[in-house]
Every structure is written in C-alpha cells, then in structure tokens.
Amino acid sequence: MKNLVILISGSGTNLQRIIDCIDSGEIRNAKVNLVIADRECFGLERATKHNIPNLLIKRGKDFYDNLEKAIPGNTDLIVLAGFLSILKPEFCEKWSGKIINIHPALLPKFGGKGMWGHHVHEAVIESGEKESGATVHFVTSGIDEGEIILQGKFDVEENDSAETLAQKVHQIEYDIFPKAIDLILNK
Numbered sequence: 001m002k003n004l005v006i007l008i009s010g011s012g013t014n015l016q017r018i019i020d021c022i023d024s025g026e027i028r029n030a031k032v033n034l035v036i037a038d039r040e041c042f043g044l045e046r047a048t049k050h051n052i053p054n055l056l057i058k059r060g061k062d063f064y065d066n067l068e069k070a071i072p073g074n075t076d077l078i079v080l081a082g083f084l085s086i087l088k089p090e091f092c093e094k095w096s097g098k099i100i101n102i103h104p105a106l107l108p109k110f111g112g113k114g115m116w117g118h119h120v121h122e123a124v125i126e127s128g129e130k131e132s133g134a135t136v137h138f139v140t141s142g143i144d145e146g147e148i149i150l151q152g153k154f155d156v157e158e159n160d161s162a163e164t165l166a167q168k169v170h171q172i173e174y175d176i177f178p179k180a181i182d183l184i185l186n187k
C-alpha cells in the first residue's frame with residue numbers, strides 16, 4: 001500500500017475526487033495518510049468526514065519546519081491539490097520525484113509566479129487562447145516547471161468567461177488527476 005499526503009488550501013474538490021477514486025479502485029494500492037492545509041478551508045472537513053488525519057499548519061515563521069516535521073518519512077507521494085503556498089527549493093529537492101501538483105492551465109503556458117486560480121483563467125481569456133485545460137506535473141524548485149505527467153484540454157468557446165473556464169478546468173482535473181496518481185504509484 002502506497003502512502004499519500006495531500007496538501008490543500010481550498011474547497012478540496014480534487015481531494016474528494018482522490019478519496020473517491022481510492023475507494024472505487026480507480027487509484028490502486030493507495031491510502032491517504034494525512035491531509036495538510038495552510039489555512040482554514042473546507043477541504044479539512046472533507047478529510048475529517050472520511051476519518052483521514054488532518055492538520056492545519058498556518059503560514060508564518062515556523063511554517064516550513066512544521067511542514068517538514070508533519071510529513072511522515074514513509075510517504076510515497078505528496079500531492080498538491082490546490083495548495084497555494086510556494087514550497088521552498090530544499091523541500092522540493094528532498095521529495096524530488098515524489099511530489100506532484102495540478103495546475104489549472106496547459107503548461108508551460110500560463111504558469112509561474114502569480115498564475116493561480118482566477119488569474120490563470122483571466123489570462124487565458126485575455127490572450128484569446130483557442131484551448132485550455134489542466135496539467136499534472138512533478139514539482140521542482142522552479143514554479144510550475146517540473147516534468148509534465150498528464151494533460152487534458154478543451155476548446156475555449158467565444159462566450160467563455162474566467163468563471164466558465166474554471167468549471168471546465170475542474171472537470172478535466174477530476175479526470176486526469178486520479179489517472180496521473182495511479183500511473184505514478186503503480187508504474
């Protein structure tokens with residue numbers, strides 16, 4: 001059984017999808033050992049509801065120390081599922097090859113500092129892109145620069161807004177994130 005730690009900052013619908021896919025067997029051979037949030041968020045309630053140990057580690061002076069201490073040594077994969085804190089390079093290097101992120105755009109486009117949440121979707125609309133989607137990638141010290149594991153995409157329609165893109169991207173994420181996790185854990 002492979003041990004997952006999932007880091008979140010928000011509503012945690014991707015976390016929920018991962019939990020559901022482990023239950024249904026779409027993600028094989030995996031257990032969520034711990035959910036960590038960097039702020040109060042609904043995702044923590046989802047973890048509690050599923051009896052998954054969970055922790056709130058607030059941003060601040062001891063944030064990285066507390067985060068490092070909290071992650072069990074037997075962790076096979078750290079999954080960033082809507083986690084908004086930027087992880088420091090030493091942390092990314094320590095867990096190299098064992099830490100992945102989901103990004104709400106087609107990297108390498110629309111990645112990097114400041115490109116998160118609605119900022120991404122607004123930038124896609126403003127640039128007149130013909131398609132958007134989501135990317136699962138390994139995390140390295142360069143923001144959104146690690147090797148791409150899986151992408152899914154859709155056509156941007158003329159009447160799309162940042163809000164409709166966010167909804168469409170989420171649907172893509174629910175498809176590719178569990179697939180990518182299963183792929184990495186059971187390759």
Ligand code: GRF
Nearest residue numbers: 010011012013014082103104
């Ligand atoms: C996702 O769109 C993800 O790509 C981004 O944050 C969002 C998290 O959504 N990094 P949720 O909390 O899983 O609903």
